[in-house]
Amino acid sequence: MELICPAGTPASLEAAVEAGADAIYCGFRDETNARNFPGLNFSRDEMRRGIALAHRHGVKVLVAINTFARAGNLALWQAAIDDAVASGADALILADLATLDYAARRHPAQRLHVSVQAGAANPDAIRFYAEAFGAQRVVLPRVLNVMEIASIVRESACETEVFIFGGLCVMEEGRCSLSSYATGQSPNMHGVCSPASHVAYGERDGRIVSTLGGFTINSFGKDEPAGYPTLCKGRFSTPKGAGYTFEEPLSLDAAVMLPALRKAGVTALKIEGRQRGRAYIAQVVRSYRQILAALDDGRETAPAGLAAMAEGQASTVGAYRKGWR
Amino acid sequence: MPDPETTGQRQTGPRRLPPWLAPAVAPLPLAPLQPMLALLLARIGQAHPDLYGRLGEHAQKRFGIDPTDLPFAFVLEPKPQRPRARAVRALPGDLDACIRGPLSGLIGMAEGTLDGDALFFSRVLWVEGDVAAVLALRNAIDDARIDFGALLLGGLGPMGERAAAALRERMQPRTAPAGDRPWN
Numbered sequence: 001m002e003l004i005c006p007a008g009t010p011a012s013l014e015a016a017v018e019a020g021a022d023a024i025y026c027g028f029r030d031e032t033n034a035r036n037f038p039g040l041n042f043s044r045d046e047m048r049r050g051i052a053l054a055h056r057h058g059v060k061v062l063v064a065i066n067t068f069a070r071a072g073n074l075a076l077w078q079a080a081i082d083d084a085v086a087s088g089a090d091a092l093i094l095a096d097l098a099t100l101d102y103a104a105r106r107h108p109a110q111r112l113h114v115s116v117q118a119g120a121a122n123p124d125a126i127r128f129y130a131e132a133f134g135a136q137r138v139v140l141p142r143v144l145n146v147m148e149i150a151s152i153v154r155e156s157a158c159e160t161e162v163f164i165f166g167g168l169c170v171m172e173e174g175r176c177s178l179s180s181y182a183t184g185q186s187p188n189m190h191g192v193c194s195p196a197s198h199v200a201y202g203e204r205d206g207r208i209v210s211t212l213g214g215f216t217i218n219s220f221g222k223d224e225p226a227g228y229p230t231l232c233k234g235r236f237s238t239p240k241g242a243g244y245t246f247e248e249p250l251s252l253d254a255a256v257m258l259p260a261l262r263k264a265g266v267t268a269l270k271i272e273g274r275q276r277g278r279a280y281i282a283q284v285v286r287s288y289r290q291i292l293a294a295l296d297d298g299r300e301t302a303p304a305g306l307a308a309m310a311e312g313q314a315s316t317v318g319a320y321r322k323g324w325r
Numbered sequence: 326m327p328d329p330e331t332t333g334q335r336q337t338g339p340r341r342l343p344p345w346l347a348p349a350v351a352p353l354p355l356a357p358l359q360p361m362l363a364l365l366l367a368r369i370g371q372a373h374p375d376l377y378g379r380l381g382e383h384a385q386k387r388f389g390i391d392p393t394d395l396p397f398a399f400v401l402e403p404k405p406q407r408p409r410a411r412a413v414r415a416l417p418g419d420l421d422a423c424i425r426g427p428l429s430g431l432i433g434m435a436e437g438t439l440d441g442d443a444l445f446f447s448r449v450l451w452v453e454g455d456v457a458a459v460l461a462l463r464n465a466i467d468d469a470r471i472d473f474g475a476l477l478l479g480g481l482g483p484m485g486e487r488a489a490a491a492l493r494e495r496m497q498p499r500t501a502p503a504g505d506r507p508w509n
Contacts, residue, residue: 009379009468011437038457039379039464196457208451226446229456249446277467278437309443 001261002268003292004062004161005285008040008275013050015278016059019285023060025093026050026274027191032080033064034117035274036191048087060090064274066115067191068096068174078102085110093139094118095174104133113161114138117174117188123155130158137161139270142171143319146257150264159267164254165284165304166272167311168318169193170232170246178231178246182213194230201229225249225313233311249312255291255304257320262295280309339430339439339449342394351396355412361477362399362410368476369469370408377405379465383458389416389423392431403462422454422462432473435466 005021007013016024027033029041042050051061063084069077077099084092085107092110094100095117103112114120114129116139129135137159140149153160170176176193180186183198198213207219210229217234220226227233227249236245252272254261261269269292271284287304295301307313369376377384384403391398398416402409416423424431430449433439441463444450452459 009464011468011470015437037460037464038381038383039461039468043378196460197455199456201451201453201456220448223448226448228442276442277434277440277463278470279433280440280443283440308447309440311442311446313446 001258001266001292002161003285003288004268004270005281006166006271006274006276007050007281008035008037009278010042010046010050012274012276012278012281013054013061015281016285017054017057019282020289021059021285023062023090023268024054025062025064025270027064027066028080028083030076030080031189031191032067032077034066034115034187034191035064036067037275038196040275044083044087047084051088055088061088062091062093062113063087063089064093064115065099066093066095066117068117068188069098070189074098074102078106081107091137100129100133100135108134111136114158115174116141116163119172119174123152126152126156126158130156137267139163141173142168142252146260146264146320149261149266153265160265161268161270162254162261162266163252163272164258164261164269165252165288165306167228168247168250168252168316169230171319176232182215182217182231184213194228199229227311248314250314250316251306251310251312252318253303253306253310253315254317254320255288255301257317258291258295258301260320276309284309339427339433339444341427341429344394347394347396355397355414358397358412362412365473365476366408366410369471370405372476373469373471376465376469377403379468380461383455383461386421386455386458387419388458388462389420390431391416391423391425392428393425394427420454422452422456422458424450424452424459424462426450434463435471436473437467437470441467 002022004023004025005016007016007024007026013024013026027035027041029043054061065077065080065084081092081099081103090111091113092103093113093115094103095115100112103110112133112135114135119141120126120129120138121141121143126138129138135158139161142163149162174188177186179193183195185192185195187193194212200211202209207221209219210217212229212231217229217231232246233249235243238245271288273280284306287306291301291304303315307315380403384405388401389398390401397412397414400411400413426444426449430439430444434441434444
């Protein structure tokens with residue numbers, strides 16, 4: 001199974017190469033990708049140089065252009081597709097039907113992957129992307145258990161890629177409007193969930209209070225682990241009680257599921273976190289490289305020991321094992 | 326429930342300065358720090374010119390850097406043409422943003438040996454004010470691969486390089502046998 005690693009900067013890309021990535025995914029410094037954060041991502045020149053560096057080490061680069069194009073202004077997304085192809089991208093990760101159609105027509109030889117943002121979670125949807133646009137891989141939404149993934153693999157000609165580590169959310173990928181509701185911006189259209197420009201921290205009664213778009217979304221006592229300032233990780237008072245209404249802040253760590261995922265026929269394993277620093281990239285990629293080596297040797301796999309890197313300082317195997325449903 | 330036994334080691338956080346240090350250095354004047362800060366900024370500018378492009382509009386902002394285990398802080402103005410940093414006893418109230426945490430955490434984040442989000446999740450590090458500006462600064466510095474020891478001591482020849490290596494070793498995060506806290 002391939003190990004697909006994130007990179008938000010050229011330095012992170014180098015860190016991922018050094019740590020043993022098989023492929024790296026990254027995006028341009030604009031709203032065409034779903035990690036459009038301040039100070040993050042690649043200029044055209046950085047992308048060209050980054051791809052060349054990765055290729056010298058035998059590592060592939062997948063360029064994420066996975067937001068949904070604004071009505072009446074497809075040019076920004078088309079330019080990103082053209083420039084990624086010209087830079088030597090090994091694959092484009094796309095979600096919007098218009099971008100998939102453009103890429104398939106304009107660059108018929110280019111390998112296309114369907115982004116998790118497309119929310120393709122059943123064989124019929126995946127078959128459509130493969131037949132209509134020649135997509136060769138689909139990144140599966142994080143809502144499926146291993147048996148469901150195995151079933152999809154059996155029924156699809158498309159390769160499958162699944163997330164194994166990193167941030168989680170409510171997993172309505174490509175369809176979540178929580179950030180839009182509070183800030184007017186979303187990962188789907190603007191490439192950013194809960195934009196930092198709308199986040200504020202303050203202190204109240206000895207607790208750190210986080211707000212998003214003026215809405216109070218959480219407060220933390222001294223030494224209480226924190227999560228990202230997103231609505232889905234907020235604590236709210238409802239008639240049924242107070243607490244994490246949508247989801248607790250924690251990270252996916254599916255190391256123990258790797259044998260089952262391999263048996264299911266998954267092609268590639270993806271680490272989330274283009275917004276994270278070099279230290280995260282190096283440590284997480286290196287840990288998973290070791291785990292995959294252990295798997296190849298027939299040894300048991302264990303959680304990656306990366307709790308310190310995790311949101312909320314805690315981990316979950318997510319939907320892969322739905323014992324909690 | 327997954328087996329809590331894990332592979333390898335995990336970070337338990339940055340080392341903190343010994344508690345006696347802050348009161349010991351508190352009476353000392355801050356003026357001698359200024360030439361060092363000026364030298365550091367000049368060398369960062371020379372070695373990492375891309376840093377300002379990555380900061381974008383946030384290069385015009387004023388940042389407070391507050392090492393919580395020291396009795397002074399820094400005001401940073403990363404303007405490309407005229408970057409400035411100065412040591413202050415207390416941060417002024419009109420800053421755009423402020424980052425607080427132990428010195429080794431701040432240095433580890435700046436040098437890319439520690440992950441800023443992980444420090445935030447564990448409450449080692451905290452931010453106030455313009456969070457977008459803080460993110461831009463963090464990402465720009467992370468990409469710049471800054472090595473403070475080499476920048477400050479590298480000009481001193483082999484002795485300086487040895488001192489920089491010793492400093493780097495001293496600032497490494499502590500590690501402990503790993504043990505995740507699985508949720509399900």
